[in-house]
Amino acid sequence: MSEGSRPALPDRYIRQTRFAPIGPDGQQRLGGSVVAVVGVGALGCVIASHLARGGVGELRLIDRDIVELSNLQRQLLYDEDDAASSLPKAEAAAAKLRRANSSVSIRAYAADLHAGNADELLGGTDLILDGTDNFHTRYLLNDYAVRAGIPWIYGGAVGAGGMTMSVLPDAGPCYRCLFPEPPASGLADTCETAGVVSPLVDVIGSLQAMEAIKWLSGRREEMRGDLLQLDLWRNSWMPLGVAGARRSDCECCGRREFPFLEPEEDMAAALCGRATVQIRPARSRPLDLPALAERLAMAGEVRLTPYSLRYERDERISVVFFPDSRALIQGLEDPIKAKAVYADILG
Ligand SMILES: [Zn+2]
Missing domain, CATH: 3.40.50.720 (NAD(P)-binding Rossmann-like Domain)
Structure with a gap:
């Protein structure tokens, strides 16, 4: 209407x-x-x-x-x-x-x-x-x-x-x-x-x-x-x-x-309530989710929606990417390990 x-x-x-x-x-x-x-x-x-x-x-x-x-x-x-x-x-x-x-x-x-x-x-x-x-x-x-x-x-x-x-x-x-x-x-x-x-x-x-x-x-x-x-x-x-x-x-x-x-550095923070770490780069840059989905499809299961891309990396860890290059790393509580997973995937 x-x-x-x-x-x-x-x-x-x-x-x-x-x-x-x-x-x-x-x-x-x-x-x-x-x-x-x-x-x-x-x-x-x-x-x-x-x-x-x-x-x-x-x-x-x-x-x-x-x-x-x-x-x-x-x-x-x-x-x-x-x-x-x-x-x-x-x-x-x-x-x-x-x-x-x-x-x-x-x-x-x-x-x-x-x-x-x-x-x-x-x-x-x-x-x-x-x-x-x-x-x-x-x-x-x-x-x-x-x-x-x-x-x-x-x-x-x-x-x-x-x-x-x-x-x-x-x-x-x-x-x-x-x-x-x-x-x-x-x-x-x-x-x-x-x-x-x-x-x-x-x-x-x-x-x-x-x-x-x-x-x-x-x-x-x-x-x-x-x-x-x-x-x-x-x-x-x-x-x-x-x-x-x-x-x-x-x-x-x-x-x-x-x-x-004050402006911040790249941030990795464990989210309250479960084993998830958020990675947020200090400078957000657009992330091409469909292109990333295509690349990741060879490595694991991917699910693309208009808002996010979910990637099952293995049985334990999955990653949800957003268009502003933010990501939620699920299955980890250690921010340093989560940053490493993020860097592994996006370089
Ligand atoms: Zn006050």
């Missing part, structure tokens, strides 16, 4: 506009807003669903990963077909949400957010939602948002425990005021080491989406001003006041230094 022939949908948001604090004015503001969701895993699926169905203007979905069977326990937008096709999460989520609300402009970015593409992916947004599963991306997000004066909403979930907080320009602490440095590798619980239960991500993602809707509909004064910690298994709900927690000596919002936005 063409844009012009689509019928008007005045009643689509009727339950939301009838809720007095949002009302038709708030709905109009929502419809004019541009929002990015960084990471469309468990939290991101919940956040993106609420925002797409609630009628934001433009929704950018950013995720570097592909759908796998072990995601389906908690990542509510995906199904077994998506996993069998190794679809990029950003594309799979966008396809589902376009069917839920075709009036929202939904953009999929199957990309790793980094210093070199942050402007392209996050520039011009009214709000950024954190659905990441790793500290590096979260610190980068904090640096970017504070520098640009864009609000962002932090969320984290491991085991049955989670946290969320809104970082607003010119008010309260930023993420680094409270957590000055990322924890040393291996010291923090992750979904890999501690698992994660599905109702938790629903709750944390919904709390993030609720604050997002308040901000975007012009109800900033109604937003929570705390760092909320909760544990759904132990039934604890603990809001920590953070009004006085902004530090004038904070490297980020106080001294306005943004080390996570």
Whole structure:
């Protein structure tokens, strides 16, 4: 159906506009807003669903990963077909949400957010939602948002425990005021080491989406001003006041230094949740996937889709290549070995 022939949908948001604090004015503001969701895993699926169905203007979905069977326990937008096709999460989520609300402009970015593409992916947004599963991306997000004066909403979930907080320009602490440095590798619980239960991500993602809707509909004064910690298994709900927690000596919002936005070297990073390493060259260059597929077909099994090329190198290791020369090496946890596999294949 063409844009012009689509019928008007005045009643689509009727339950939301009838809720007095949002009302038709708030709905109009929502419809004019541009929002990015960084990471469309468990939290991101919940956040993106609420925002797409609630009628934001433009929704950018950013995720570097592909759908796998072990995601389906908690990542509510995906199904077994998506996993069998190794679809990029950003594309799979966008396809589902376009069917839920075709009036929202939904953009999929199957990309790793980094210093070199942050402007392209996050520039011009009214709000950024954190659905990441790793500290590096979260610190980068904090640096970017504070520098640009864009609000962002932090969320984290491991085991049955989670946290969320809104970082607003010119008010309260930023993420680094409270957590000055990322924890040393291996010291923090992750979904890999501690698992994660599905109702938790629903709750944390919904709390993030609720604050997002308040901000975007012009109800900033109604937003929570705390760092909320909760544990759904132990039934604890603990809001920590953070009004006085902004530090004038904070490297980020106080001294306005943004080390996570410095250009990076080639990166190899183990992904949370399973034996996979991502390789991302510092300078992305286009990779001709069909040509590569032809060359690799002699060596192993290949599967080419419009978004990626999957290559079964042997029984243990498979590699998924993306058009920007990024790759996921599956079956390895050691970044150095993964870099070697990447170099073996691409030279
Ligand atoms: Zn700060």
